[in-house]
Amino acid sequence: MELSRGPIRMFAFLAALVLALPAALSAQMATTTPRGADEGDGPHERLILRGATIIDGTGAPPIGPVDIVIEGDRIIRIQTVGYPGVPITENRRPSGATKEMDMTGMYILPGFVDMHAHTGGAGKAPQPEYAYKLWMGHGITTSRGVGHGPMMWALQEKALAARNEIVAPRMFTYARPGEAWDRGPVDSPEKAREWVQWAAQVDVDGAKIDGLKLGAMDPDIMAAVIDEGKKHGLGSVAHLGQMGVVR
Known part of the structure; x- marks a missing residue:
């Protein structure tokens, strides 16, 4: 019995279209303005944040007042310097700051992590720096x-964010298998492993395993992406279309 090749051709067409879209979209991405002289400073040799209250995100009650010592881009010490409503004990405070900031009455929390982010494009935010x-x-x-x-x-x-050349969070880049390379769609476990190896070389952080509306990535290809990713320190995230979740 000969199977109809119509659905296969349609799937191949859609896969090629998805892989071609990033090149077209690149031309639409606005240039991010370099960091201005008035947009923050640092890192500092020894920055001390004075008199803050910390909420550490573990569910523990707030702690403060504390002095926080930061050298370069690392917190090296958190020193309790008193109790709420009681004068600060000056002889317990760390010294030697190259810059100080008075954080009295303010709260400090760990930075939040956005685990699913998109920027840019006319339909979302034409200026990435806005996001x-x-x-x-x-x-x-x-x-x-x-x-x-x-x-x-x-x-x-x-890379610009890592060098502190633009105002932006620390970024991790995840991509669909097959994106941005010139060896065609990832349609086999072997191709999946090749793409992961290439992606690791260009500093991609992980693979986005995407399920198209006509069906999700084949399980053996998905397994190869995840397995090879672990070998190269790449993460994975799934975005499965409703037509593919049963697989």
Whole structure:
């Protein structure tokens, strides 16, 4: 019995279309404005935040007042300097600051992590830096893009953020298997492993396993992406279409 090749051709067409879209979208992505002289400073040799109250995110009650010592981009010490409503014990305070900030009456929390983020594009935020600054203004200091935008563009933005050249959170770039390379769709476990190896070389952080509306990624291909990703330190995230979840 000969099976109809109509659905197969349609699936191949849609897969090729999805892989071609990032190249077209790259031209639409606005340039992120370089960090201005008035948009923050640091890192500092020894920054001390004075008199803050900490909420550490574990469910424990707030702690404070405390002085927080940061050297470079690392918190190296959190020193309790008193009790609420009681004068601060000055002889317990760390010294040697190259910069100090008075945080009396303020709360400090760990930065929030946005685990599913997109930026850019006329339909969402034409200026990516609008999204970056919106996140930063709401305490989001790490963003996992699935993706932030076209893969190679997102990797460039990630590098700019890491060098502190733009105002943006720390970024992690996840991409669909097959995105941005020139070896065709990922349609076999072997191709899946090749793409993961290539993605690791260009500094991709993980794979977005995407289920199209006509069906999800084949289980053996999905398994190869995840297995090879573990070998190279890449994460994985799933976005399965409703027509594919039963697989």
